[in-house]
Amino acid sequence: MNLQDTLSNQVKQAVLASFNVEIESVEFQATRKEFVGDITVVVFPMLRYVKGNPIVIGETIGNYLVDNVDNVKAFNVVKGFLNIEISDSYYLNFFDTIKDNDTYGFVNSSPSEKAVMVEYSSPNTNKPLHLGHIRNNLLGYSVAEILKAAGQKVYKTQIINDRGIHICKSMLAWKLFGHGETPESTGLKGDKLVGNYYVKFDQEYKKEIESLVSKGKSEDEAKKSAPILLEAQEMLREWEKGDDETVALWKKMNGWVYEGFNETYKNLGVDFDTLYYESNTYLLGKEFVAEGLKSGVFHTEEDGSVWCDLTDEGLDKKIVQRADGTAVYMTQDIGTAIQRIKDFPDVGGMVYTVGNEQDYHFQVLFLILKKLGFEWAKNLYHLSYGMVDLPSGKMKSREGTVVDADDLIDEMAATAEEISKELGKLEGYSDEEKQDLYKTIGLGALKYYILKVDPKKRILFDPRESIDFQGNTGPFIQYTYARIQSILRKATSSKLSDQVINAIELHEKEKELLKQLQLFPEVIQNAASQHSPALIANYTYDLVKEFNSFYQNVSILGADIEDEKIFRVQLSKVVANTIKNAFGVLGIKVPERM
Structure with a gap:
């Protein structure tokens, strides 16, 4: 308390x-x-x-x-x-309860509690991950870790969009123009190679549209009748029929993409407990359309299409099955949600990390699932987030103007190297140690810059601004952590961090730091209930500001009274551990030296 x-x-x-x-x-x-x-x-x-x-x-x-x-x-x-x-005794008693607790602020999950499934990433297999995916992955991963820290059991998942016309566009372009290229023969990551052919398709498609327009067709007619598009549509039909050659090509190219994705996920520091594939889920949900018709949740229009009327709830009418009996995305999402509960019976709620352009879709999905009578539907949450922009402008994947996730990760490390060299902070480091540290600083800067902002807000991301060693940035917090580690290394020789202290009179700055530490468990719980890593990020910055004020106003290792010296070392150790734990749930590493 x-x-x-x-x-x-x-x-x-x-x-x-x-x-x-x-x-x-x-x-x-x-x-x-x-x-x-x-x-x-x-x-x-x-x-x-x-x-x-x-x-x-x-x-x-x-x-x-x-x-x-x-x-x-x-x-x-x-x-x-x-x-x-x-009284000082209140704060000292509080400190005594946390000083040896490496997981202070975290709560163990209860076996009786229902689990939460957090979905994030969910890319298409026709292009590499980009800056938008980075925000999605960082938010989803961090929210999953925060929920765990707050005492909930969590499953991390994604649904990989591995089928459809966009996937066939890449496949067809490779078939027509690839000349047998592979990731091995080109030296490219598989997702980048496939992404190049998605861009190639768009280039050829535009050429054909231009040609058809010059021959007298309207632009709209040309877009619909371009031969390369018709061929891609035919390839999709062949895939749906299970044509051996088409399915073999699909498996081969998707395999390239998965290897590329896995490398990016590893570099970004995110992971998953289970995977779902759209090729396995796109037919799910149709049985629940039939059940919904029986119970009156859905109704059939004259043309045979099936709809859900949500006008009484302030929404619109939503189609859940086409007149020809085929499913729409809503049908698939209904079926996938239900399938996940079948697969993981201990799940009692789900978090969907998806951009804010899908706000309405998830309002409708959650309401339909409630109408179908699923109790867990009241525990569904759309972790909606705004777009990430760069100073260079908006991204378009089919035109090849997307900011590639791998390139951005590399650029962040390079920028960290450039700024570190300007500041001259890394004397005595080996080249390998320097490269590891550049990556830690660069990724920390990227993650913190994105996660410190409320998820719903749009972000203008400036790589150089994010790697500032002053102000509300990841590197500033990492540098403070490394500074504390330096203090602790000096204190270790005299075993100050392990000794028992007698009663002391607290300095005002010590008391302020203890007050800030007291807030950490509540911040974890609030961040979990609000699905907001920003609360953790900004708390950590406030804690670091308090520590730096403490560091500048009192002498730690030079304290005149031995008990004060011991207490200040131990207090510094708890602050460092809290920074590490807070950054840990954000997916950010902290360096021992900097």
């Missing part, structure tokens, strides 16, 4: 004992810097229950707390604000 929770009960008791009135809640705020105190009770809201002068009410409560609560040592009242001073 944190200080605010503890005091809340005690303030309620004070009001009851002093005024014979029960109040529902107590409003707290941080004590303003110009006043003495550790936490402030706002008296004004109590005037609804207690009549009188707010200054007198505040003094009455303050006197009760000093007389009856061990941890309250003094108070002062400024207008309607009761500023409370907390």
